[in-house]
Amino acid sequence: xxxxxxxxxxxxxxxxxxxxxxxxxxxxxxKDSLYNLSKNPLGMIGxxxxxxxxxxxxxxxxxxxxxxxxxxxxxxxxxPSAEHWMGTDNLGRDMTVRIAYGARISLQVGFTASLLxxxxxxxxxxxxxxxxxxxxLVMMRFVEIISSVPQILYIILLSQVMPKGEITxxxxxxxxxxxxxxARVVRGDVFSLKTREYVLAARVSGVSNFGIIxxxxxxxxxxxxxxxxxxSVPGAIFNEAALRFIGAxxxxxxxxxxxxxxxxxxIRSSPHLTIYPSLFISVTILAFTLLSDALQQAFDPKKR
Amino acid sequence: xxxxxxxxxxxxxxxxxxxxxxxxxxxSFTMNEGEILAVVGESGSGKSVTALSILQLLAKNGRIxxxxxxxxxxxxxxxxxxxxxxxxxxxxxxxxxDPMSCLNPVFTVEYQMEEVLxxxxxxxxREQRHSRMIEMLELVQISNPEQRLKQYPHELSGGMRQRVxxxxxxxxxxxxxxxxEPTTALDVTIQAQIVNLIKELSRQLHTSVMLITHNLxxxxxxxxxxxxxxxxxxxxxxxxxxxxxxxxxPYTSGLLKALPKPNMGDEPLHPIxxxxxxxxxxxxxxxxxxxxxxxxxxxRDLTPPKYRISSDHMAKCWRCHPxxxxxxxxxxxxxxx
Amino acid sequence: xxxxxxxxVLLAILTIFVIATLVFVLSRAxxxxxxxxxxxLPPTVIENLNxxxxxxxxxxxxxxxxxxxxxxxxxxxxxxxxxxxxVNELIARTFPVSCLVxxxxxxxxxxxxxxxxxxxALMENRxxxxxxxxxxxxxxxxxxxxxxxxxxxxxxxxxxxxxxxMWGSWKQVVMPxxxxxxxxxxxxxxxxxxxxxxxxxxxxxxxARAKGASSFTVTYVHALRNALLPIVTVAGPMFISIxxxxxxxxxIFALPGLGWRLVQxxxxxxxxxxxxxxxxxxxxxxxxxxxxxxxxxxxxxxxxISQGSRSSEGGD
Numbered sequence: 001x002x003x004x005x006x007x008x009x010x011x012x013x014x015x016x017x018x019x020x021x022x023x024x025x026x027x028x029x030x031k032d033s034l035y036n037l038s039k040n041p042l043g044m045i046g047x048x049x050x051x052x053x054x055x056x057x058x059x060x061x062x063x064x065x066x067x068x069x070x071x072x073x074x075x076x077x078x079x080p081s082a083e084h085w086m087g088t089d090n091l092g093r094d095m096t097v098r099i100a101y102g103a104r105i106s107l108q109v110g111f112t113a114s115l116l117x118x119x120x121x122x123x124x125x126x127x128x129x130x131x132x133x134x135x136x137l138v139m140m141r142f143v144e145i146i147s148s149v150p151q152i153l154y155i156i157l158l159s160q161v162m163p164k165g166e167i168t169x170x171x172x173x174x175x176x177x178x179x180x181x182x183a184r185v186v187r188g189d190v191f192s193l194k195t196r197e198y199v200l201a202a203r204v205s206g207v208s209n210f211g212i213i214x215x216x217x218x219x220x221x222x223x224x225x226x227x228x229x230x231x232s233v234p235g236a237i238f239n240e241a242a243l244r245f246i247g248a249x250x251x252x253x254x255x256x257x258x259x260x261x262x263x264x265x266x267i268r269s270s271p272h273l274t275i276y277p278s279l280f281i282s283v284t285i286l287a288f289t290l291l292s293d294a295l296q297q298a299f300d301p302k303k304r
Numbered sequence: 305x306x307x308x309x310x311x312x313x314x315x316x317x318x319x320x321x322x323x324x325x326x327x328x329x330x331x332s333f334t335m336n337e338g339e340i341l342a343v344v345g346e347s348g349s350g351k352s353v354t355a356l357s358i359l360q361l362l363a364k365n366g367r368i369x370x371x372x373x374x375x376x377x378x379x380x381x382x383x384x385x386x387x388x389x390x391x392x393x394x395x396x397x398x399x400x401x402d403p404m405s406c407l408n409p410v411f412t413v414e415y416q417m418e419e420v421l422x423x424x425x426x427x428x429x430r431e432q433r434h435s436r437m438i439e440m441l442e443l444v445q446i447s448n449p450e451q452r453l454k455q456y457p458h459e460l461s462g463g464m465r466q467r468v469x470x471x472x473x474x475x476x477x478x479x480x481x482x483x484x485e486p487t488t489a490l491d492v493t494i495q496a497q498i499v500n501l502i503k504e505l506s507r508q509l510h511t512s513v514m515l516i517t518h519n520l521x522x523x524x525x526x527x528x529x530x531x532x533x534x535x536x537x538x539x540x541x542x543x544x545x546x547x548x549x550x551x552x553x554p555y556t557s558g559l560l561k562a563l564p565k566p567n568m569g570d571e572p573l574h575p576i577x578x579x580x581x582x583x584x585x586x587x588x589x590x591x592x593x594x595x596x597x598x599x600x601x602x603x604r605d606l607t608p609p610k611y612r613i614s615s616d617h618m619a620k621c622w623r624c625h626p627x628x629x630x631x632x633x634x635x636x637x638x639x640x641x
Numbered sequence: 642x643x644x645x646x647x648x649x650v651l652l653a654i655l656t657i658f659v660i661a662t663l664v665f666v667l668s669r670a671x672x673x674x675x676x677x678x679x680x681x682l683p684p685t686v687i688e689n690l691n692x693x694x695x696x697x698x699x700x701x702x703x704x705x706x707x708x709x710x711x712x713x714x715x716x717x718x719x720x721x722x723x724x725x726x727x728v729n730e731l732i733a734r735t736f737p738v739s740c741l742v743x744x745x746x747x748x749x750x751x752x753x754x755x756x757x758x759x760x761x762a763l764m765e766n767r768x769x770x771x772x773x774x775x776x777x778x779x780x781x782x783x784x785x786x787x788x789x790x791x792x793x794x795x796x797x798x799x800x801x802x803x804x805x806x807m808w809g810s811w812k813q814v815v816m817p818x819x820x821x822x823x824x825x826x827x828x829x830x831x832x833x834x835x836x837x838x839x840x841x842x843x844x845x846x847x848x849a850r851a852k853g854a855s856s857f858t859v860t861y862v863h864a865l866r867n868a869l870l871p872i873v874t875v876a877g878p879m880f881i882s883i884x885x886x887x888x889x890x891x892x893i894f895a896l897p898g899l900g901w902r903l904v905q906x907x908x909x910x911x912x913x914x915x916x917x918x919x920x921x922x923x924x925x926x927x928x929x930x931x932x933x934x935x936x937x938x939x940x941x942x943x944x945x946i947s948q949g950s951r952s953s954e955g956g957d
Contacts, residue, residue: 012601359851
């Protein structure tokens with residue numbers, strides 16, 4: 001109570017008192033989410049691995065001194081060494097280069113196929129969710145019905161219908177059979193967003209349908225869409241690998257699945273033939289899973 | 305009246321990713337037997353946190369840093385969990401804001417009511433429990449109690465669910481009932497019913513009530529004493545008449561002025577400008593400085609002490625300082641109320 | 642309640658027919674026929690065979706015949722098997738194998754997944770939770786055939802504890818079951834954890850604690866009951882992925898099961914087997930999904946009551 005001596009009862013007018021100071025600068029949803037993501041160590045690891053894989057796929061075959069079909073029968077079944085980092089296969093071909101080429105195929109298929117299924121899924125889901133009513137009911141029932149069958153079964157069936165050997169066909173096959181999950185998610189989001197108060201507020205202010213979709217619905221659905229994308233890429237890679245592994249399909253340039261399958265025959269003597277491709281498959285899928293987990297947390301609007 | 309509960313120097317913080325939030329900042333108050341104390345304040349004033357601290361029900365990131373809560377012979381802050389459980393629901397009960405989500409959707413009303421009795425009154429038999437529950441449901445004015453017992457929460461309306469919550473909380477005849485914004489989520493017509501119900505039951509069962517609300521208007525005709533909180537501190541405490549007609553803290557008068565009155569006509573409304581303070585920072589001076597119509601330099605630099613205006617009236621404001629004198633017009637305005 | 646059941650059953654039947662049609666179309670769209678060989682058979686022979694099996698009839702007639710057969714669950718004869726085994730008999734022979742592996746995999750996933758998830762939720766961010774997070778992330782990412790190959794290599798080839806493949810003793814069931822259950826186990830663990838966490842943060846849990854409930858009661862009586870509900874909805878897709886996974890696992894472990902026979906039939910264009918087995922799987926899956934749906938409706942009182950008799954909604 002010693003401060004008593006200096007009490008000043010001078011009134012301080014409103015202008016002098018700072019009110020409503022802005023403590024943190026405003027930020028957009030995107031910036032906040034990316035910031036959240038960068039803070040997530042696992043997410044960063046995932047991203048790094050993916051970037052590495054992409055670089056490996058692009059530059060590996062260029063930088064490495066061997067070609068993927070360069071045979072050297074005296075040098076076959078070599079374990080990993082300084083010359084052949086990942087050993088050689090049954091025909092003496094360098095595994096490192098083959099895995100790099102495999103990366104090209106697997107990653108291409110993975111990205112493109114999931115992009116395809118994502119696009120189909122987004123359109124289907126958005127239309128269904130936005131129109132609502134009986135159309136939505138029927139469309140979603142349809143999705144429910146065809147989801148009753150395991151995707152891999154569709155893939156196997158469809159892959160027989162398409163001519164073998166073309167990479168685009170595999171992309172189509174996987175892309176055309178994997179859109180259901182995304183459609184459900186997008187439809188759910190659009191449906192719930194549609195009835196949010198801020199959409200109603202926008203309508204009341206006279207915003208057009210297109211304006212609502214582009215300014216309100218899509219930006220709020222971007223988060224789940226991106227998460228969906230990162231979740232479907234590993235699925236596509238897995239399906240591609242599984243398809244090759246059971247021998248239902250093959251292309252001239254082998255993908256990781258092919259390599260893993262080929263290696264199975266010599267698993268006792270030269271396990272590295274199976275281990276390396278399997279490792280690459282697993283690590284890539286793992287990286288995407290980590291990334292999608294991290295993205296999911298980053299885009300959570302409650303964490304802004 | 306005898307003292308029921310004493311809170312001394314209670315300080316509660318929450319650790320968030322932005323830093324530590326000072327939710328309750330060294331507050332002290334008492335509750336007496338048989339009285340209804342209204343704790344009033346905006347969101348973020350610390351009123352709910354205070355209540356949860358009494359029963360050690362804070363979320364995981366909340367810590368009671370300091371303070372003593374005396375209830376009977378015990379200090380509730382340091383009481384071990386096992387003992388605390390015997391207090392909760394039996395000696396001190398609490399009901400919460402949103403009756404829609406406060407009842408477990410997969411259990412019947414009967415199950416959830418009986419639970420309290422099974423926890424605390426183990427000596428009662430099934431039939432005794434059953435008749436006690438029926439009795440209680442009738443006391444909270446629920447019709448067809450036998451039928452209601454068998455129903456699930458989602459089959460009842462909001463008002464009914466809150467009555468059930470009240471019934472559950474009073475089954476063991478606690479000495480204190482803490483009601484945290486019990487009517488905020490209900491329709492206006494139901495609000496008055498619930499509030500009256502609580503008041504009636506409090507008298508009937510001799511249960512003290514700590515009624516937490518942000519609505520000063522609801523408190524009239526119900527509470528015996530009022531405690532106003534702001535920014536984690538108690539800024540004024542007084543009996544109800546004094547609060548309404550003789551309050552000394554600018555925040556309290558601000559709240560009263562902000563209440564719309566029935567005969568206002570074209571008179572503009574008087575909200576309190578600005579928004580609640582950021583509790584992340586360590587604060588110097590009065591918490592209400594930035595929004596106060598009467599702010600002075602000393603308010604900015606020094607935290608006002610608690611002034612005893614009379615035996616049951618306390619206010620935390622520099623204007624209560626003996627050296628302070630209001631201008632003539634201020635005094636007029638104040639006394640005209 | 643009855644309405645709900647009827648609706649779901651009708652939908653299930655509709656689904657079966659849609660799938661059957663889809664399969665018919667797809668199997669006929671595959672280029673080539675069931676009698677293609679490396680060295681082509683003389684055309685007259687093919688013609689005769691086609692006529693014998695009704696393959697020379699217009700597509701639509703074939704379709705009608707097919708649908709009629711599906712309705713009576715007669716899956717016809719395999720075109721490749723020289724013996725007189727019908728597809729039905731083929732199913733009877735191979736399904737028990739797949740079923741055994743599948744059921745065990747599901748049981749393992751659920752019986753381990755749920756407790757793991759609960760532990761993970763209760764010990765949020767502490768060592769057990771971290772361990773499970775790592776484990777589930779790995780299991781979700783590593784493809785089942787890699788797990789299978791790994792198991793084969795370590796347990797069978799290097800350590801010799803278990804036989805590498807084939808069918809016969811209980812030892813040969815272990816690795817397939819583990820490989821098949823890895824992914825579903827991870828999913829159930831994660832899902833349980835998320836569900837428990839969400840429930841534990843809800844208001845009614847706070848009410849229970851305010852009533853003086855012990856942690857045990859709060860967790861295992863109040864929270865669990867609510868948390869388990871959504872898990873039932875995951876059970877359906879889980880079955881789907883287990884059945885899908887068996888196609889690959891059976892190949893790796895050379896199990897004489899339904900899945901592998903189906904893949905062989907597809908690559909070999911054995912129409913009737915393709916359709917028979919696929920329809921069989923479809924019926925099986927849809928029946929399971931139906932059961933799961935109805936089960937969920939039964940245990941969630943919110944659906945049970947509101948779908949059923951309109952009981953008196955509380956007025957005030």
